[in-house]
Amino acid sequence: MEVKEKDSKIDKLGVLKRISGPVVTAVNFDAHMYDVVKVGNEALMGEVIKIQGEETIIQVYEDTSGIRPGEPVVNTGLSLAVELGPGLLTNIYDGIQRPLSVLVDKMGNFIERGVSAPGLPHDKKWEFKPLVKEGDKVIGGSIIGEVQETNIVHKVMVPPNQKGGTVKSIKSGSFTVDDVVCVLEDGTSLTMMQRWPVRVPRPVKEKLNPEIPLITGQRILDGLFPIAKGGTAAIPGPFGSGKTVTQQQLAKWSDAEIVVYIGCGERGNEMTEVLTEFPALVDPKTGKPLMERTVLIANTSNMPVAAREASVYTGITIAEYYRDMGYDVSLMADSTSRWAEAMREISSRLEEMPGEEGYPAYLAARLSEFYERAGLVITLAGGNGSVSVIGAVSPPGGDFSEPVTQNTLRIVKVFWALDAKLSQRRHFPAINWLNSDSLYLDTLHDWYDREVSPEWNTLRSWAMEVLQKEAELQEIVQLVGSDALPETEQITIEVARMIREIFLQQNAYDEVDTFCDMKKQYDIMKSIKLFADLSATAQAAGVTPSQIIGSKAKNELPQIKFIKDYKPELEKIAKEMDEEFNALRAAA
Amino acid sequence: MKEYRTISKIAGPLVFVEKTEPIGYGELVNIVTFDGTIKRGQVLDTSDNLVVVQVFETTAGIGRDSGVRFTGETIKMPVGKEMLGRILSGGGKPIDGGPEIVPEKRLDITGAAINPYARASPNEFIQTGISTIDGTNTLVRGQKLPIFSAAGLPHNNIALQIARQSKVIGSTEPFAVVFAAMGITKEEANHFMKDFERTGALERAVVFLNLADDPAVERIITPRLALTTAEYLAFELGMHVLVILTDMTNYCEALRQIGAAREEVPGRRGYPGYMYTDLASIYERAGIIKGLKGSVTQIPILTMPGDDITHPIPDLTGYITEGQIVVSRELHRKGIYPPINVLPSLSRLMNLGIGKGHTREDHKKVSDQMYAGYAEGNDLRGLVAIVGKDALSERDRMLLEFADLFEQRFVKQGYDEDRTIVDTLDLGWDLLSTLPVEQLTRIDRDLISKYHPKFKAGATKE
Ligand SMILES: Nc1ncnc2c1ncn2[C@@H]1O[C@H](COP(=O)(O)OP(=O)(O)OP(=O)(O)O)[C@@H](O)[C@H]1O
Ligand SMILES: Nc1ncnc2c1ncn2[C@@H]1O[C@H](COP(=O)(O)OP(=O)(O)O)[C@@H](O)[C@H]1O
Ligand SMILES: [Mg+2]
Numbered sequence A: 001m002e003v004k005e006k007d008s009k010i011d012k013l014g015v016l017k018r019i020s021g022p023v024v025t026a027v028n029f030d031a032h033m034y035d036v037v038k039v040g041n042e043a044l045m046g047e048v049i050k051i052q053g054e055e056t057i058i059q060v061y062e063d064t065s066g067i068r069p070g071e072p073v074v075n076t077g078l079s080l081a082v083e084l085g086p087g088l089l090t091n092i093y094d095g096i097q098r099p100l101s102v103l104v105d106k107m108g109n110f111i112e113r114g115v116s117a118p119g120l121p122h123d124k125k126w127e128f129k130p131l132v133k134e135g136d137k138v139i140g141g142s143i144i145g146e147v148q149e150t151n152i153v154h155k156v157m158v159p160p161n162q163k164g165g166t167v168k169s170i171k172s173g174s175f176t177v178d179d180v181v182c183v184l185e186d187g188t189s190l191t192m193m194q195r196w197p198v199r200v201p202r203p204v205k206e207k208l209n210p211e212i213p214l215i216t217g218q219r220i221l222d223g224l225f226p227i228a229k230g231g232t233a234a235i236p237g238p239f240g241s242g243k244t245v246t247q248q249q250l251a252k253w254s255d256a257e258i259v260v261y262i263g264c265g266e267r268g269n270e271m272t273e274v275l276t277e278f279p280a281l282v283d284p285k286t287g288k289p290l291m292e293r294t295v296l297i298a299n300t301s302n303m304p305v306a307a308r309e310a311s312v313y314t315g316i317t318i319a320e321y322y323r324d325m326g327y328d329v330s331l332m333a334d335s336t337s338r339w340a341e342a343m344r345e346i347s348s349r350l351e352e353m354p355g356e357e358g359y360p361a362y363l364a365a366r367l368s369e370f371y372e373r374a375g376l377v378i379t380l381a382g383g384n385g386s387v388s389v390i391g392a393v394s395p396p397g398g399d400f401s402e403p404v405t406q407n408t409l410r411i412v413k414v415f416w417a418l419d420a421k422l423s424q425r426r427h428f429p430a431i432n433w434l435n436s437d438s439l440y441l442d443t444l445h446d447w448y449d450r451e452v453s454p455e456w457n458t459l460r461s462w463a464m465e466v467l468q469k470e471a472e473l474q475e476i477v478q479l480v481g482s483d484a485l486p487e488t489e490q491i492t493i494e495v496a497r498m499i500r501e502i503f504l505q506q507n508a509y510d511e512v513d514t515f516c517d518m519k520k521q522y523d524i525m526k527s528i529k530l531f532a533d534l535s536a537t538a539q540a541a542g543v544t545p546s547q548i549i550g551s552k553a554k555n556e557l558p559q560i561k562f563i564k565d566y567k568p569e570l571e572k573i574a575k576e577m578d579e580e581f582n583a584l585r586a587a588a
Numbered sequence B: 001m002k003e004y005r006t007i008s009k010i011a012g013p014l015v016f017v018e019k020t021e022p023i024g025y026g027e028l029v030n031i032v033t034f035d036g037t038i039k040r041g042q043v044l045d046t047s048d049n050l051v052v053v054q055v056f057e058t059t060a061g062i063g064r065d066s067g068v069r070f071t072g073e074t075i076k077m078p079v080g081k082e083m084l085g086r087i088l089s090g091g092g093k094p095i096d097g098g099p100e101i102v103p104e105k106r107l108d109i110t111g112a113a114i115n116p117y118a119r120a121s122p123n124e125f126i127q128t129g130i131s132t133i134d135g136t137n138t139l140v141r142g143q144k145l146p147i148f149s150a151a152g153l154p155h156n157n158i159a160l161q162i163a164r165q166s167k168v169i170g171s172t173e174p175f176a177v178v179f180a181a182m183g184i185t186k187e188e189a190n191h192f193m194k195d196f197e198r199t200g201a202l203e204r205a206v207v208f209l210n211l212a213d214d215p216a217v218e219r220i221i222t223p224r225l226a227l228t229t230a231e232y233l234a235f236e237l238g239m240h241v242l243v244i245l246t247d248m249t250n251y252c253e254a255l256r257q258i259g260a261a262r263e264e265v266p267g268r269r270g271y272p273g274y275m276y277t278d279l280a281s282i283y284e285r286a287g288i289i290k291g292l293k294g295s296v297t298q299i300p301i302l303t304m305p306g307d308d309i310t311h312p313i314p315d316l317t318g319y320i321t322e323g324q325i326v327v328s329r330e331l332h333r334k335g336i337y338p339p340i341n342v343l344p345s346l347s348r349l350m351n352l353g354i355g356k357g358h359t360r361e362d363h364k365k366v367s368d369q370m371y372a373g374y375a376e377g378n379d380l381r382g383l384v385a386i387v388g389k390d391a392l393s394e395r396d397r398m399l400l401e402f403a404d405l406f407e408q409r410f411v412k413q414g415y416d417e418d419r420t421i422v423d424t425l426d427l428g429w430d431l432l433s434t435l436p437v438e439q440l441t442r443i444d445r446d447l448i449s450k451y452h453p454k455f456k457a458g459a460t461k462e
C-alpha cells in the first residue's frame, strides 16, 4: 500500500454548492486536505485545497463549464499522486500526468474534459531482470531489479515509505507494471510501479554539498557562472530575452543523465518544437537520441490553471524518482512565474488575504519548498544521485524587483540575469555578465583545476576583470568618446569586445556553436588572452594601439566557433598573431 | 424555458439573480427587458442561492422587472462556409443587410486548447513583402505575431499591407482573412473595409465589427467569435486563415471593467490578475494541427498606453505571443514608413521558417549581423549628441553611417512596395558591404565569399 487510503468510514459523497471557475465548493462532504475528488456528473478531477466550516473547497483540473450546484462530488481518498515506473521516458504529459498522446487518441486534437488516462502504459510488457535473490534483505528504496526502459536502464525499487524485509520470491521475465515481480516474507508484493503523492518530497538518506558542475556546453554558463549537479539556478528575464532557448539548450546539452522539462503555462508551439526536435538530436556524451532520456510536462497557458499549479510538482516527483535510481537529473521549469500566477489565481478565488502584488502570503514558502527538492544526495539504496533545478522567471515589465523574482533569488544559488538590451542587439545568450552570479564558484574550483586546466580559474578571473573594467571605461566613453581614452584602455576595450563577441556570444541555432565543450571553451579563452598578452608586450615595445587594434590575424578568431575540428585553425591563428606582433615590435 | 424575475442587484455589466434552480457555470443567459429586447450574458459564478451573470451588452433597460432565461448551454457560434464575405457585429449578428448565417455547425466559442501533442511545428515562410518583417522578423504560417503600436501610428496600414501582400511562395491553397474589430472608430473601420473592397479581399474575409460606440463588454466575446470562425475555416474546411484582431487594448480595458465590477483584487495597474491566462485563451488559438490542411495565423494589434512597452497589455501579450512587431514613433517622425523598430521586434518562429529550403542559407546570419550593426550604430547616436562626430573612432563612424542607411533603405519602403525575400536579403548584403569585412563576425567565411557583393563570384576585386 503506497498511498495512504484514508479512513474508509467517512462519507465519500458530497454535493456541489457553488461553482466559480476552477474553484468549486462542496457541502455534506468529508474530506482531508489534498484529497483527490471527482467533481460533478462528468467526474472531473479535482483536489481539496481548503476546508472551512461546512464547506470543502476544491480546485478542479479541468474546465468547469456547465457544472451545476447540486451535482455530486466523490472523494477518492487518495492524494494527488503520479505513477512511477518504466514508460515515463520519452513521454509528454499534462500537469496531472495524463499522457498527451493518449488524450489525442481518446478525444482528438483538442483537450476536452472528463477523460482520465493513467501515466504509465499498463499493457506494455517489460523485460525485468532481478538484482536481488531469495533470502536477500531489502529496505525502502532498495533496488530489486532493472528494466531496459530506453537506452536508460530503469531501476525497480522498493517504494521508499515501505519498511522492506526478506525476499521470499522474485521473478525474471516479461511483465506489465501491474504484475507482481517480487514477494517479501511478510507477504508484501512488489510490482515495477509505485505511486507517490506529488506534494511530498521523496525521502533520501543524506543530502551532500554539490562539487561537480553540470556541464551545459554553453560558454557563459560553464565558463563564468556554473551550476553544480544538484544545484539550483534561476533565469529571470523579460519576454523574448531567451529564457526558453536557454532552458532548451540545457535540456539538450547538459550532461545530466535524465532531463525533466516542464512547460508550465507557456506556449503550445514551444512544446511541439521540443517534441519534433529532440528525437533527431544526439547526446554528445553517449551518442544516444536525446529524447530517450527526457520526460516532458506540458501544461500550456491555455490549459486549466489548477493543473498548471500541479505541473511543477508532477515534474519534480518524476525527477526525484530517477534520482533515487542513482541518476543525475536536471529539471527545467519554464516558467515558475506562471506557476506562481496559478497560485495567485486560485488564492484570489478562495478570497484569501492577498500578500504582495496579490500573490498569496505563502508564495515564498512554496518556492523554497520546491527548490529545496533539488540536491545531490545519498539515496536510500546507498547510491548517489542528484536533481538540479533550473527555473525561468518572467517578471512583469522585466522588472526584477517583483515578488516572484525576489523570492526566487533568495533561494537559488545561481542567477543568470537576462537583459533585454542584450537580446535586442542579438547578443545571445543575453545573460548579463555584470549582474549574474554563481555561488558554486568556490566549491567547483578544484574540479576546473583538475578536469579543465590548472590555468582555468585564473583565466576566468582575468576575463571577469576585463569585462568589469570595460563597464567602467564605457561610462567614460559615454562622456568623452572613445578616442579620448588612454592608449592602454583602448586595448582593454578591444579585448573586452573579443571576450564578448567570441567567448560570450553563442548562437543556439548554429550547428556547431550550439554546444561547446569545456576544452574548447578553455582554448578560445586562452587565445583571447594570448592576444591580450601580445598586445601588452607590443605596447611596451612602442607599438601604437591603433596598430594593435588594426592587426589582422586576430580577426579570424570569431570563426573558430563555427568550426568543429577547430584545433589546426586555432593553432594557425595563434602562430600568425605571434608573427604579426613580432613584425610590429620589430618595426616599432 | 423558465423565466426568473428575481434580479437582486445590477452593478456595471453584472446582474445578480436569486432563487433559481441549479444553473450551470458558463451558461448562456438571455435577459428580456420591458420592451422585449433580449440581452445576452454568461454565468460567471453559480451557487444554490445566487447566480452572477455578466451581460455582453449595455445593461441599460435591465431592471427588477426584466426576465432572466438560462439556456442550459454555453455560448455557441453558428458557422458555415457562407460566412466568407460577410460583415457581422461584434456579437456575431449580420450587419451587412444580408440574411442570417445558415449554420452548418454550432461551435462553443471558448474553444478547447489544442493538445500540444497534436500540433505541428509552424515552418512555412510567409512572404509579406516588408523587409523588416521578412528579413529580420520573419512570419510563418500558424504563428501569432502581434503589432505593438501606439496612438497615431500607422499600424493599420501595416496590417493591411501584410494582409494584402502575404503569400506562401508556390502555394495555391485556399486562404481567408478573419477580421475582428474591438472598439475602433468608425473611421478606422472604414479604412479597413475600403481597402478590403479595393483589393477584393472582402470576398474571402469574415468581418466582425465592434466599434467604439458599441457596448464595451461585447468586446469580451468578439475575438472568441472570430477565432471560432477561423478555427472552423482552418481545421474543418482546410483554409489558411489570417486573423487580425484590433485593438486588443480595448479588449483588455473591457476585461478590467468587468474585474472592477466584480470587486476583484486588481493586479498590476488595475488589470485583473488572471489577464495572462485570459489573453492566452485568445492568442493560443493559432497554429497548425498534424494531419489537417489549414492553419490559423494571428496578427493582433494593440496600442501601448503611453508608448510604454512595459505596460501590462503589451507585456502580457509579449509573454504569450511568438514575438512582436514594434512600431516606433521616432521612426514615424523621421518620415519612415513602415516605422518598424527592429531592435525590440522579434519573431520567435523565424528560425523554423528560414534558411536552406525555406528562404536562403544566409538569411539568419545576415539578419543577426544587421541587428548587431544597427544596434551599435543606434547607440552611437546618443554619444554623438554629446561628444560630436569627431570624437568617434573610424569604426564607430562607419557604424553610425550604417544605422542611417539601414533606416533609409532597409526599413523604409512604399505602402504598395512588395519586396521578394531575395530582394530583401540582397539589400541586406548591400548595406553590410559598407562595413569592413572583418567586422562581420556573425557571418562565416563561406557565406561571405558566396554572397558578399565584393567577394562573390563575378565581383571585381578592389
Ligand atoms: N551587459 C551588456 N551587454 C552588452 N553590452 C554591454 C553590456 N554592458 C556593457 N555593454 C557595452 O557597453 C555599452 C553600454 O552599456 P549599457 O548600455 O549597458 O550601459 P548603461 O549604462 O546601462 O546605458 P544606459 O544608461 O543607456 O542605460 C553597450 O552599448 C555595450 O556595447
Ligand atoms: N542562445 C541563443 N542563440 C540564438 N538565439 C537566441 C538564443 N537565445 C534566445 N534567442 C532568440 O531569442 C528569442 C526569444 O527567446 P526565448 O527563449 O523564447 O525568450 P523568453 O523565453 O525569455 O521569452 C528566440 O526565439 C531566439 O530567436
Ligand atoms: Mg519563453
Ligand SMILES: [Mg+2]
Pocket: A326, A327, A328, A383, A384, A385, A386
Ligand atoms: Mg549517480
